[in-house]
Amino acid sequence: MSLKNRQHLLGFTKTTPLTLSSVDRSRPAIALISEHGDPAAEVGKEAAGGQNVYVRQVGEALAALGYQVDMFTRKANPYDPEIVQHSPCCRTIRLVAGPQSYISRDEMMPYMPEFVEALLRFQTKHSMTYKAIHTHYWMSGWVGMQLRRHYPVKLVHTYHSLGAVKYLSIPEIPAVASQRLAIEKDILENYDCVVATSPQEQNDLRQLVSTAGNTQIIPCGTDVDNFQVMSKPVSRQTLNIDPQDKVILYVGRFDQRKGIETLVRAVGQIYAKGDDASLDLDRLRLVIVGGSDPNQSDGQERLRIEALVAELGITERTDFVGMVGHDRLPLYYSAADVCVVPSHYEPFGLVAIEAMACGTPVVASAVGGLNFTVVAEETGILVPAQDVDAFAQAIERTLVDQLWAQKARKKSAQRVLTYFSWSGVAQQLSDLYQELLAEPRVSTDLLPAKMVNFRVS
Ligand code: UDP
Numbered sequence: 383m384s385l386k387n388r389q390h391l392l393g394f395t396k397t398t399p400l401t402l403s404s405v406d407r408s409r410p411a412i413a414l415i416s417e418h419g420d421p422a423a424e425v426g427k428e429a430a431g432g433q434n435v436y437v438r439q440v441g442e443a444l445a446a447l448g449y450q451v452d453m454f455t456r457k458a459n460p461y462d463p464e465i466v467q468h469s470p471c472c473r474t475i476r477l478v479a480g481p482q483s484y485i486s487r488d489e490m491m492p493y494m495p496e497f498v499e500a501l502l503r504f505q506t507k508h509s510m511t512y513k514a515i516h517t518h519y520w521m522s523g524w525v526g527m528q529l530r531r532h533y534p535v536k537l538v539h540t541y542h543s544l545g546a547v548k549y550l551s552i553p554e555i556p557a558v559a560s561q562r563l564a565i566e567k568d569i570l571e572n573y574d575c576v577v578a579t580s581p582q583e584q585n586d587l588r589q590l591v592s593t594a595g596n597t598q599i600i601p602c603g604t605d606v607d608n609f610q611v612m613s614k615p616v617s618r619q620t621l622n623i624d625p626q627d628k629v630i631l632y633v634g635r636f637d638q639r640k641g642i643e644t645l646v647r648a649v650g651q652i653y654a655k656g657d658d659a660s661l662d663l664d665r666l667r668l669v670i671v672g673g674s675d676p677n678q679s680d681g682q683e684r685l686r687i688e689a690l691v692a693e694l695g696i697t698e699r700t701d702f703v704g705m706v707g708h709d710r711l712p713l714y715y716s717a718a719d720v721c722v723v724p725s726h727y728e729p730f731g732l733v734a735i736e737a738m739a740c741g742t743p744v745v746a747s748a749v750g751g752l753n754f755t756v757v758a759e760e761t762g763i764l765v766p767a768q769d770v771d772a773f774a775q776a777i778e779r780t781l782v783d784q785l786w787a788q789k790a791r792k793k794s795a796q797r798v799l800t801y802f803s804w805s806g807v808a809q810q811l812s813d814l815y816q817e818l819l820a821e822p823r824v825s826t827d828l829l830p831a832k833m834v835n836f837r838v839s
Pocket residue numbers: 425426427430431432433435633634635671672673704705706707708711730731732733734736
């Protein structure tokens with residue numbers, strides 16, 4: 383069905399005036415809440431990754447479908463504007479809750495009651511009423527439950543990361559863990575619907591969180607107009623990369639759980655093996671894309687990785703490019719022979735589908751959403767997380783077997799176009815919201831008392 387027909391069915395007016403500075407009150411208004419993932423932030427740093435991209439892209443795509451979309455986040459910098467208008471009827475609203483500075487996710491929960499109050503004040507001041515609220519990450523999920531105490535609203539949640547899974551893979555469990563696990567369970571059991579971004583995530587929810595509550599699988603997406611197959615020679619020329627080089631690419635944050643160490647050790651191992659007839663080792667080039675701040679933990683992780691690169695003797699063949707915007711990222715994906723996603727865990731993993739959309743084969747850890755996006759042996763190779771030998775073999779195979787790489791290139795791009803475009807994702811979300819809105823109104827007293835009464839001590 384065309385966008386116009388769908389808008390008509392949903393009751394949106396065709397003559398709605400669209401200006402960049404106003405709210406369109408004739409449209410159904412929905413709120414997206416993303417407490418730490420500022421949709422207007424620069425992505426690629428510790429505090430900004432897939433969640434920021436997801437919320438921003440979904441917000442804009444929902445606005446294009448005819449909604450008024452307000453995306454709420456915590457204000458983390460006094461110089462950031464309170465409201466950023468992204469496109470007609472889609473804006474980011476930054477609420478003051480706690481200090482206007484960076485706060486790690488594990489320390490942010492105490493400021494959430496203030497966030498709820500600020501959001502309610504904004505709604506009153508601007509006379510905004512939301513029919514549905516889609517929350518992102520567990521703290522926003524808690525905020526959603528508090529808001530439903532004040533007015534009836536349909537609640538949809540996307541976890542982005544699950545404590546129950548994360549805590550299995552980290553050595554030190556933070557103090558906030560028990561609170562997070564309890565809230566994640568309450569969200570699943572009390573929300574109108576939880577969106578799992580892959581069958582694997584849905585399975586984790588059922589196995590590790592609760593068997594109660596509604597879930598629906600709607601994947602993440604990518605901007606298929608931006609990430610698309612481009613000429614490799616042209617991309618390399620633009621980026622000043624030798625046409626003969628074998629380029630291994632990493633894109634993402636500097637975080638230990640992203641597994642950059644595994645990738646670097648795998649490349650070191652390919653080198654250590656020495657020359658081989660099928661691969662000219664002098665041509666190997668490891669390109670690492672991602673921002674870091676020397677004063678944050680991502681800066682420390684980058685230093686650790688740089689030291690490892692030096693220890694393995696591959697400094698000459700490794701480029702740390704820094705943060706790259708989505709406008710130039712397609713060049714990097716297109717210039718690469720293989721994109722490696724070595725995460726210890728990944729609920730979805732946007733980088734894999736961005737690379738695939740550009741026709742670049744992916745070697746990824748067989749974890750979480752990567753098991754869903756990457757089709758083993760067709761669009762890439764899946765190997766056990768943290769298995770250096772397996773990563774080294776899979777990377778080498780992708781670089782050497784040109785015929786297979788060529789086939790993977792075509793299948794990857796096709797898979798993304800078919801399943802993972804933002805407009806397709808937004809359409810599925812819109813269908814879900816409409817389905818929920820058609821159901822009888824919710825009562826405001828459905829919440830368990832412990833959620834309602836939560837206060838910071
Ligand atoms: N990203 C970017 N520039 C960079 C590094 C990363 O734009 O320098 C983007 C990347 O393109 C992707 C997002 O950050 O859209 C990372 O999302 P993913 O789901 O792979 O990982 P997360 O950060 O959510 O763990």
